[in-house]
Amino acid sequence: MSEEAKKIIKKKKQKKYFIIFAQLFIVITFFIGWEILAKAKVINPFIFSSPSRILKTIYELILSGELWIHIYTTLYETILAFIIGISCGFIIAILLYEFPTLAKIIDPFLTMINSLPKVALGPIIIIWAGANTNSIIVMALLINLIVSILNIYNGFLGVDETKIKLLKSFGANKIQILKHLIIPESKRTIISSLKINISMTLIGVIMGEFLVSKKGIGYLIIYGTQVFNLTLVMAGILVLIVLSFLIYEVVSFIEKKLSTDR
């Protein structure tokens, strides 16, 4: 390797480390600053809490075993809604692709539902689906399903027309075109929709837990607000941040594994 190339690689590495350092610096400064301001009573610790109080609350939740129940509940609901959302989204997208007239008929309805703030449907969902996990799943599905359908369907529409023509010239029927071309060609779009979908599902689950639940991180946050225990609220938010980050990373890992597309 030439000296010039070595220098460039070294510079690139330095830049990478600098970015990580800057990110860590921001996080650490933020928490230390917050702690100091709360300790010095510059900010009201009752309203703004402090990192040490939040960590203590999380520690207590871990000791009591309560935290795991809340994490498990939210995770279970998220994974369930995610799987249902992706599976139904995939099937509906296939139907829309195979029946273009159907796609044209329901297009405005999909747009309408997609632009509707779903939380407005909360009270109706509770009455229809019951004040239980069902409502949470329905709420999450309302948010992730339309996004899934639109993403996967648009992926199907983006398939190279020449390849469709080629398969038709071999005498391929609709199912063969779907199996040999549309689905494998849209793999990348489907996989990238997983990331968006998991985030959307988590939003739906937390919204659902706000409305109706006795367990889950959303419940923890809303309960903290009701009893004016803002440290509990922030502990819930911190756990949620970590959890959503971990879920996102897992989905990214799956995405990388699946997209070994040549």
Added chain:
Amino acid sequence: MNNLLDIHEIKKNYITDKEEIEAIKSISFSVKKGEIITLVGSSGCGKSSLLSIIAGIDHATNGSFQFHKENPIIGYMLQNDALFPWLTIYQNALLGLKIQKKNTKENQEYVKKLFKTYNLEEFMNKYPKELSGGMKQRVALIRTLAIKPDILLLDEPFSALDYQSRLAVSDDVFKIIKREKITTIMVSHDIAEAISMSDRIVVLSKRPCYVKKIYDIYLTNKQNPIENRKAKEFADYYNKIWKDLDIFV
């Protein structure tokens, strides 16, 4: 030579939301067994539409075509290689056989033989992105030949290649077609390519197209497309077809 295909007054109109567009006014010609016939015309004149109709992908508004063979197998090669990136080139070559449920051991052996004949044997397990443009186009041809077509439809098969690859690949394809003795209808807007490869050239008018003229191509010492360009009749054909096409730049 016997005729393999008779095309009789094919007409094609496209209907949009607002109007009806006439793409093909009327086209009639015959294709002899074993010949290479090229349709030449300006861009968008309806050449590719005609190929789609013959391939059974599209329907004619009027007119008919008749194959003088029962259940003819049609091989269609498109403007780009249309190779599937997630399949190896061997798997790509088997695609037509799979669709037609003819992926037998015997046919697989035939495909392997084609790879060997066309010097692509060592690349069989590679993926399309690992091949050059010219090699990919040859794989596309093998994929078409794998189904053992009675007639080959080539829709500007070299248009996506750079000039040098285009010459080399057209030369290869010509040799392959002649060796396998496959009747071929090719579409091209490149007059030189058409003269150098064809036994006959059908010159089409601008849209809506009709047959302006049909040329039987006689070249002294007819060999391969690169050498054929040096024939003394080449320039004469070129000028005549150029005039027929009525191209304004």
